[in-house]
Amino acid sequence: MIALLCAWSWPAASQAHDEAERLYDLIEQHDAKAFDLLLALAKDDDPQALAVLGFIYEHGVSVPRNAGQAIHYYAQACAQGGNYGCRNAAYFYEYGIGVAQDVGQARWYAQQTNTDGIDDLDELESLSRRIYDRKARAETDIGMRVRLIDFARSILSGLYDSEKAAMFRIGFGKRETLRLARVWAQDGDPVLNFMVGSFYNFGYSYVDNKNSEAFKWFSRAAAAGEPRSQNLLGLTYAEGLWGIQADPQLALQWYERAAQQGDQDALVNLGRIFYLGEIVPVDYERAISLFKQAAAKDSPRAARFLSWMYYNGQSVKTDCRKALQYRQIRRGERQDESSDATFWTTCKGDSYRRKNADQTLPVVTLQHKSTFSGGNDGGLACEPHFIASTNKLGEIANLRITVELRNDRGAATQRILAFSPFGLNTMDEDMNGREYNSFTSSTLVQMQTKEFCDFGPNYKILAATAAIHGHNVDLLAEGILKQ
Template sequence: MQGTNMFLGRKKREEKFNQDYEKAYALFLQLKMRDCQAMMEPWSKKGFAKASALLCRINRIAYDMVKEGEKKEEFRQKILLYLERGAKQGDIDATFQLGKIYEFPEILNITTDMKKALYYYEQASEKEYGPALNNLGCLYHYGKGVMRDFAKAKDLYHRAAVAGEPRGYLSLAYVYMWGKGVPIDLYAAEEYLHMAKTMTEEKKFIAESENNKTEVRRYADILADAVKCSNYLESEKRSLAYRNEDGKEKENILRNLTGAAQNGDGRAQFELGLYYNDRKDYASAREWFLKAAEKGFSGAVVNLGFQYYHGKGIPKDFEKAYQHFDRAEKMNGNKTAMLMLGKMYEKGEYVKQNFEEAAKWYEKAANQGEASAAGCLAIFYEEGRDGIKQNYEKAALFYEQGVEAGLMFCESRLANLYAIGKGVKKDYNKAIDLFNLAAGKGSEYAKKRLEEVYREKNDALSKD
């Protein structure tokens, strides 16, 4: 009897909440935020996750409307409060959003905390929440806050796709296109890309029919990323065809590429620029890069920046180089542009030398998978710079990213950390393996250190 009464009491309370929620949501749509908030606050405290979610939306709108200051900080803290409350109340999306906020500090202008990001992504992933599974996969893919693990990333992307998250399929397309933990397979990449587009278009249509503007924007962003992936994939397929054909067939491919470029195909113009650039015909390369840049190809803008930076076919001009790299980064977050902006801040080329600003750009590029940037950032953390504290653990993580890409200097430097036990547990075997990799690529430093580490290992064994 008592159990029945409790059930009926709970049911009545839920019915009352649903009635209040409908009224509160109507107030929300009428922009009567204070009245809406007053109605939902008690329900949020009583454990109703939908109330917490609506309160979070109200404070997010307010946060976006005010300038930085005491009021903005108040709204920032309320957003975090309601998200944390919602997460405890079982709202999976609130849990996921907390992960995003701690991974991407620009969302709420807070300090990055990869431990918290990892924690919240894992919590949401345990419930097979697609967006969280995909973002957790990205952490393992790029080695953000965790050791890089392509196999684990691929598994998480697959789980995200199965859970109905189209970015899971898009991430799998990139895995096979770049050959991250699997052999490069452009046809598998194409198949996953097709599945990503199909699923996204279906979900976008449903979101539009429900007038869910937030989800419509999200799926539009995924479709835009799918188009970029598709363009890159077509470029890789053409490049592969060109490399694999004989001389006569290469002439036909080049003729077709030139024809497409002359007819205004931006991708073909960019590829033709690369073709002439490889052959040191910088004037022709510049001509096609300029045309491709007008079509919005950030890679073309980056290559124009390189011409100014290195003085290839034109006088060296750091100011114009910086302007081109900055433009390319603003176009679509081009990772090579981020790397070069980092280098220019590190060296003080055109801009005033600023190691903190350099580190910011290196980290952004590294998070996009730019291994050279990861290596540069690792050196900052290993040696320390003005405004950057020495941190061997972070150095090891970023060197690992460079090692995955086969960068010789990262292999040598990570090997040395294993040899001396800084940032990682001392491990002579790992040090020897990494020094061997670097030595095989011609590193004299690695060859010298290899002999020393063998001696150190033997000395340690003899003492044992």
Template sequence: METHAETLYRQACGLLEQNPPDTAAAVPLLYEAAEAGHPEAAFQLAACLSEEEQPDIRAVRRWLQRAADGGHGYAAYNLLQICEAEGESFVSQIDGYTRLAENGILPAQLRLFEYYATAQDPRAVHWAAEAAKQEHPLAQYYLAQHEQNAAEPDYGIMLALYLKAAAQGLPLAHWQLGRLYLYGQGVAQNTASAVEHLTVAAEAGIVPAQTELAALFQEQENPAAVRWYRAAAEHDDNARAALAHLYLTGTLTERNPNKARRHARAAAENHHPEGLRLMGDIYRYGLGVKADEEAARAYYREAAELGNIAAYQKLISGAVLNQEQQEYDQTKTAALLRQQTERAFQAAEAAAKGIGRAQDFALARKLYLEAAEFQHRQAMSALGNIYYRGQGVETDYGQAAYWFELAAEQGDPAAQYSLACQYYFGQGLPRSTAQACRLLEAALDNGYPDQATARRLLAEWRAEAET
């Protein structure tokens, strides 16, 4: 038989489900039911009070506590959230989150897995698996990433998890699926499937997906490439440089040296090799500006020092024209070395990711080291990951920080994000929330793919730093 409190609660729910909800009439009923010991009524009452124009936080906490005392898990979770908002650290409340997570409260499981994942703590896998049992897409995505980066990945499990997360609308999962199909990693290479998934991710604002999709369309001579390069150009120097090239050559769009110069300069100001090389071309050939051979050579030299092969070729041709034998010999030697460096990096990528061959982290590390010795930014970032994750080696946070720092100094957003986490948790580095925030801001500015997670962490870390 239904209790009086249950009857009151049911009537209140009916009023709240109206369109618009009749909160004023529902609240007195919730009060009465909550006073009679109905936990769900106390929880709903706290929710109604929190939505008032000037909520009485004490009253909200009181009713949440009443609900939590009655065994309401989500009320207990909300109390922990309020404590965090008022300045209590997550770590000081971790036991409370763990108890709730063990009782199946999904937000608590997610909070734990995100915390442990940021700290590269193995407990992240446990809580991600628990949340994945409740079909949460972010947990499925994390488990897929974990499988993908494992020493012996199970591509079947990885693909199934990405597909589940993508089916629930997670753009990051679509981005990873697009890359898998683009490069044939663990699946048959399929350009149409790559375009399908990358498009979903690109439309959701994932910058690397926009750039990769644009490059794919450019190969297909599809004018849609311009749209996606434009979308990514706000955050991505690769996109800025590619767009500058299209405007310079009139490929897939109108020829416009002024627009080309604007995009190339924006990339060059961030020391982007191709942006610098294009600025060299603009001044060498007087494209929308007065020709200036010295300015062109300065841009080419900086681009070449950062590994741009085309810039080396420009310097070589200039040395031939000016009959500068010594400069010709030195530049040609440096260009050949850079070509070897890039080949080493591409071979390392194939070995690390199992692209067109069996995955081999030992070989990947050897090849990444070869490329990193010559300041290859992505190789240095990849080495950081190898030591951070213990891929084919023992986990070594000191070595990870060393390589991440070198790549971060060159503007690599993934390295900046990882180094930020190491500073925050004091992994191989002195703990520094201020340094962590600075690096996280840089990663966001440079187009770190998972913007939502990075922004959430930045807000949490800033709030912690201010308390």
């Protein structure tokens, strides 16, 4: 949105904007030197520095709150082309915040706003009124804070550059909105802490380490009981995102806490853990209970799992009708039993074949497919990719294979490979409907160091167990595991 402003060229505006924001971040941490540097920028009539100083005095960031000083700096920023501070200064007079109410003075400052790049001036006035009405109410009602920040977010996430330009001139661009949300979040509101984390996620800040900043605020919100943040922490620890080392048990704990509050995504994510059986042993009954709770909240992801489970008869009897219904819900299709004859026929055929399958054990094959370099925003050295496959129809769940990896220097390490259920049907698609070999399952081994990234074919199988046709089997003792 800054690209729309005429006062500066884009590179100069961006650099100045970043410097003022960088200094603000330091001032928030009570860095006196940073405050002096910001004052020096302001003395050079840098409009962003002046606007930031106005914000600092308006909200008492490491200085006492002072409406007069805030207006002084906002007015100076406004005088540098009308891109910054005009509506901020007008706000104090419009609502009598810290000064006597003066509608004429408020109108004068508002009229100094640069309107270049704004298609609809009525829209500018409407947005300004809606923003500042909410802000004035938030002065005495802290419950309005979330509503104001959420309203600003809804406009900033829109598609129109004109609206975004208007929001910037009002003093509620992305960085300004983040700054205000961050100040208010310091009081401990869990929803505001979640919103701050989201703003970092969606690029509201100049910082490079957006993910780690987001994680910090999400952690605060989660600790205060905010369920969306708890679910995000579960996801982060489950998958090892944002440079955070994977911790399956922490993932489980955070998902549990969010699911207990009825968070739709957490219900599905927790159910997924019990369904896949990679972190804990498979528990289909717990999984389907969680998926049904999420489906009652209209979760298409839950419908995907429920379709799969009714198709395969996992903890329930195979029910092709329900499987198709949930499949159509997931896809947003009109429910019609006759609309997918192939699915209907294959479901019935697979159910029959499972009931009448030869009870001899299958042959399971383990293959090291490839090794991916890096991963997790640089937090991993590599991820060896293993695939397990079966030669016949019949559920294989809870497959655990202990391997010894040996590098060319003779050093060795052991890893346990955990695989999700496979061999269940002949659909040759995954739960998302994408083409996939139904008789295979894959897993990635996260390596924090490069020491064992190049083990090649030099790995040894030490142990292998699985539940096959619902019975626990030692694959090595039965001689049914091939490498």
